[in-house]
Amino acid sequence: MSDLGKVLRYCRRSFLYVGLFSMFINLLMLVPPLYMLQVYDRVITTRSEETLLMLTLVVVFLFLVMGGLELMRSRILVRVGNKLDVLISPRLYSAMFQRSLMMPGKPSAQPLNDLTTMRQFLSGNGLFAFFDAPWVPVYIAVLALFHPLFGLFAVIAGVILGVIALINEWMTRALLSEANGQHVAAQDLANSNLRNAEVLHAMGMLQGIQGRWTARHREYLVLQSRASDRAGLLTNTSKVLRLMFQSLILGLGAWLVLAGDITPGMMIAGSILMGRALAPIDQMINGWKSYSGARTARGRLEELLNTIPAKPAGMPLPQPRGALTLEGVNAAPPGERLPTLHDINLKLAKGEQIAIVGPSAAGKSTLARVVLGIWPTQLGHVRLDGADIGQWDRTALGPHLGYLPQDIELFDGTVADNIARFQEVDANAVVEAALLAGVHSMILRLPEGYDTWLSHGGASLSAGQRQRIGLARALYGSPVMVVLDEPDANLDENGESALAECLLQLRQHHTTTLIITHRQHLLQQVDRILVLRDGRVASLAPPERLSAVARRTAAGNSVSGVTTLRPSARGHSKSHEEPKS
Ligand SMILES: Nc1ncnc2c1ncn2[C@@H]1O[C@H](COP(=O)(O)OP(=O)(O)OP(=O)(O)O)[C@@H](O)[C@H]1O
Numbered sequence: 001m002s003d004l005g006k007v008l009r010y011c012r013r014s015f016l017y018v019g020l021f022s023m024f025i026n027l028l029m030l031v032p033p034l035y036m037l038q039v040y041d042r043v044i045t046t047r048s049e050e051t052l053l054m055l056t057l058v059v060v061f062l063f064l065v066m067g068g069l070e071l072m073r074s075r076i077l078v079r080v081g082n083k084l085d086v087l088i089s090p091r092l093y094s095a096m097f098q099r100s101l102m103m104p105g106k107p108s109a110q111p112l113n114d115l116t117t118m119r120q121f122l123s124g125n126g127l128f129a130f131f132d133a134p135w136v137p138v139y140i141a142v143l144a145l146f147h148p149l150f151g152l153f154a155v156i157a158g159v160i161l162g163v164i165a166l167i168n169e170w171m172t173r174a175l176l177s178e179a180n181g182q183h184v185a186a187q188d189l190a191n192s193n194l195r196n197a198e199v200l201h202a203m204g205m206l207q208g209i210q211g212r213w214t215a216r217h218r219e220y221l222v223l224q225s226r227a228s229d230r231a232g233l234l235t236n237t238s239k240v241l242r243l244m245f246q247s248l249i250l251g252l253g254a255w256l257v258l259a260g261d262i263t264p265g266m267m268i269a270g271s272i273l274m275g276r277a278l279a280p281i282d283q284m285i286n287g288w289k290s291y292s293g294a295r296t297a298r299g300r301l302e303e304l305l306n307t308i309p310a311k312p313a314g315m316p317l318p319q320p321r322g323a324l325t326l327e328g329v330n331a332a333p334p335g336e337r338l339p340t341l342h343d344i345n346l347k348l349a350k351g352e353q354i355a356i357v358g359p360s361a362a363g364k365s366t367l368a369r370v371v372l373g374i375w376p377t378q379l380g381h382v383r384l385d386g387a388d389i390g391q392w393d394r395t396a397l398g399p400h401l402g403y404l405p406q407d408i409e410l411f412d413g414t415v416a417d418n419i420a421r422f423q424e425v426d427a428n429a430v431v432e433a434a435l436l437a438g439v440h441s442m443i444l445r446l447p448e449g450y451d452t453w454l455s456h457g458g459a460s461l462s463a464g465q466r467q468r469i470g471l472a473r474a475l476y477g478s479p480v481m482v483v484l485d486e487p488d489a490n491l492d493e494n495g496e497s498a499l500a501e502c503l504l505q506l507r508q509h510h511t512t513t514l515i516i517t518h519r520q521h522l523l524q525q526v527d528r529i530l531v532l533r534d535g536r537v538a539s540l541a542p543p544e545r546l547s548a549v550a551r552r553t554a555a556g557n558s559v560s561g562v563t564t565l566r567p568s569a570r571g572h573s574k575s576h577e578e579p580k581s
Pocket residue numbers: 104105333334336340358359360361362363364365366367
């Protein structure tokens with residue numbers, strides 16, 4: 001059973017209560033016709049005012065009870081909706097998160113909208129029709145007790161409306177589901193366009209890109225209108241038929257009264273009962289759109305949760321020390337079949353520093369992601385202290401790793417929150433990381449220093465400032481391994497020397513470091529340089545022993561500095577270097 005199914009099952013008891021309340025409510029729904037029957041057949045004939053008063057008091061009381069039950073029933077359903085949300089949303093959030101890791105280009109918060117759709121359906125009136133529907137036979141049975149012809153007429157009317165409900169489902173299901181899909185796609189497109197508003201504005205791209213969104217949106221409108229037209233036809237037909245059946249049963253009743261088979265009271269009560277019996281079917285047809293929306297939403301949520309099953313917490317591993325091994329690693333971006341990295345073998349001792357260079361699209365960032373376990377390997381293993389990176393529990397491992405991606409995203413919160421990775425802020429550790437990243441004084445110059453609020457991913461900061469705060473975040477909590485993907489991309493000379501100083505300090509702290517950089521100054525400092533070419537290791541050697549071919553490969557990526565490398569800043573070369581070509 002799916003996780004969503006399990007949660008709904010967990011809410012079963014509440015549904016049972018709703019069913020129970022529905023039973024009493026529906027029994028009480030018999031009160032108005034019975035009251036009518038008594039008034040016509042007893043009060044009018046006996047002309048007894050006391051009977052009328054007593055009956056009226058009883059009816060008022062029963063209506064009050066019914067009101068209370070209705071209120072409780074809707075309250076229970078509101079709570080069921082909330083319970084569903086509370087129980088499933090954390091799991092959903094992490095599945096959404098995993099999916100955006102697996103499909104990097106398509107982050108979407110649609111699952112949360114789907115959950116809202118489900119919750120709204122559960123707590124809305126649409127669901128009541130489903131709880132009331134099982135009582136339709138009871139009303140029909142009471143009608144049959146009045147007269148068999150009443151029962152027969154009600155069955156025929158019920159069947160006709162039921163068939164209309166089925167036709168409605170059959171005619172709108174595919175359309176509504178397709179319209180829903182288009183709506184989601186159009187929304188995702190609009191969100192992604194809004195994120196890139198500056199580029200669109202600067203180069204006057206709005207019209208073209210808007211055209212694409214409009215096409216999707218129109219498609220949605222067309223499908224939605226087609227579905228609504230069809231549903232409208234059926235909804236109105238069902239409404240008119242229900243009213244007609246209600247009148248016709250009055251006519252049938254009158255005929256039976258004339259024949260002396262039933263009393264006038266039964267005639268009136270029969271008409272009311274008929275309306276009551278057909279109401280749930282009519283209500284279902286009216287609320288079909290929201291039911292259909294909730295069903296599509298549930299389908300999408302089930303699919304997401306089934307594709308990304310909850311990962312059971314593995315046995316906790318001891319704190320990592322930072323020895324990294326790559327064994328015959330082949331890897332590709334998620335969703336791609338052809339490997340971007342081929343047969344990468346690499347061994348980094350704790351505290352070793354390695355630079356990764358290579359032409360554009362050589363696979364440097366892919367390697368960084370694979371090393372961190374963000375992207376899985378197709379073949380081979382990435383091991384940290386001997387354990388496959390996938391074996392580690394991410395929440396436990398995360399604090400021991402540092403990552404500065406190429407596109408730095410800061411999050412809504414203070415500078416301190418961002419550096420402290422949104423854990424409880426340890427002021428000393430935050431300042432320590434900022435000092436290590438050489439960003440402490442820059443932060444102090446911000447309007448509120450470490451308490452400066454960053455909104456919209458730090459849009460108010462310059463790219464260099466964001467990068468340096470991102471670096472401090474990567475270094476927070478003294479991780480055992482850091483991976484820096486072009487940490488110098490937006491840095492000025494000061495920033496670059498701060499970075500060089502940072503590398504020296506990381507060496508002193510024995511932090512295993514992988515750095516993707518093109519800066520000559522930084523390349524001189526590392527223990528080894530890995531040159532990647534077409535996803536393969538072209539060379540792996542200390543800076544001073546980089547082969548001529550490797551220099552040319554690196555130089556092909558305008559890494560002119562590599563060609564003039566001087567001996568490592570450490571002043572010694574490693575004995576286990578392995579130049580490959
Ligand atoms: N998110 C992604 N989805 C699909 N393919 C991707 C993705 N990211 C990278 N690739 C592909 O993987 C290959 C390697 O890209 P990668 O970003 O690792 O190269 P790189 O060496 O870091 O390049 P650069 O120096 O330009 O940053 C490229 O062919 C690229 O098209």
